[in-house]
Amino acid sequence: xxxxxxxxxxxxxxxxxxxxxxxxxxxxxxxxxxxxxxxxxxxxxxxxxxxxxxxxxxxxxxxxxxxxxxxxxxxxxxxxxxxxxxxxxxxxxxxxxxxxxxxxxxxxxxxxxxxxxxxxxxxxxxxxxxxxxxxxxxxxxxxxxxxxxxxxxxxxxxxxxxxxxxxxxxxxxxxxxxxxxxxxxxxxxxxxxxxx
DNA sequence: CGGATTTGACCCGCGC
DNA sequence: GCGCGGGTCAAATCCG
Numbered sequence: 001x002x003x004x005x006x007x008x009x010x011x012x013x014x015x016x017x018x019x020x021x022x023x024x025x026x027x028x029x030x031x032x033x034x035x036x037x038x039x040x041x042x043x044x045x046x047x048x049x050x051x052x053x054x055x056x057x058x059x060x061x062x063x064x065x066x067x068x069x070x071x072x073x074x075x076x077x078x079x080x081x082x083x084x085x086x087x088x089x090x091x092x093x094x095x096x097x098x099x100x101x102x103x104x105x106x107x108x109x110x111x112x113x114x115x116x117x118x119x120x121x122x123x124x125x126x127x128x129x130x131x132x133x134x135x136x137x138x139x140x141x142x143x144x145x146x147x148x149x150x151x152x153x154x155x156x157x158x159x160x161x162x163x164x165x166x167x168x169x170x171x172x173x174x175x176x177x178x179x180x181x182x183x184x185x186x187x188x189x190x191x192x193x194x195x196x
Numbered sequence: 197c198g199g200a201t202t203t204g205a206c207c208c209g210c211g212c
Numbered sequence: 213g214c215g216c217g218g219g220t221c222a223a224a225t226c227c228g
Contacts, residue, residue: 120201122220135219139200148219 102162110149110159116140116167118147129153140169 122135131151138145145165152158 119199121222123201123203124218124220127217133218 099166100162100164102160104152105159105161106157107159108157110134110151116145126150126153131156138165138167140167143168 117139118136119139120134120136124133124135126133129150131153133148133150136147136149138147145163145167147164148160148162150160152160
């Protein structure tokens with residue numbers, strides 16, 4: 001299993017213990033740039049700090065990205081949330097999401113173990129894609145982090161995982177990640193992780 | 197038997 | 213206003 005990402009920093013923190021989902025385990029604003037540093041777009045072009053802040057500034061950028069099927073990684077920072085009213089009527093409201101990160105992962109497994117416990121709550125077929133999209137919620141108490149998992153429509157050997165929200169708890173199996181080692185090829189933009 | 201998964205129905209936003 | 217597509221709900225079903 002390999003994690004591909006771009007990293008524009010020529011002198012990255014050589015911390016070998018890392019997993020994409022752990023990036024979301026903090027609400028610190030300073031980590032936003034770090035998050036974006038690890039994003040990799042479908043076309044292979046790295047979109048780091050600039051593209052991240054761009055997508056958070058205006059809603060028009062969200063519309064542009066969501067309507068452009070070839071650039072799904074320039075992801076939106078707003079989402080629809082359900083609000084239950086007194087009469088049990090459920091209203092939906094668009095809310096800003098503080099953290100949303102999409103990872104492109106080469107893996108045969110769609111539902112890889114990222115240390116958190118997820119409960120599947122939906123599955124949808126996606127237009128123009130032969131592969132279904134699965135929806136998961138974190139099972140942690142009071143934790144409303146969600147993730148979407150789908151196979152790349154162009155290359156089904158890749159899995160697209162979108163994490164949304166910030167965990168309000170530690171990973172149930174933090175120690176598990178001590179086994180993840182970083183495989184550094186010398187080119188950070190094309191480095192990969194492997195699970196051991 | 198309880199928790200997880202499946203899956204059809206439903207809701208809402210958006211474009212036409 | 214209508215249809216489409218994405219996201220969520222919840223009852224039914226599965227499984228350990």
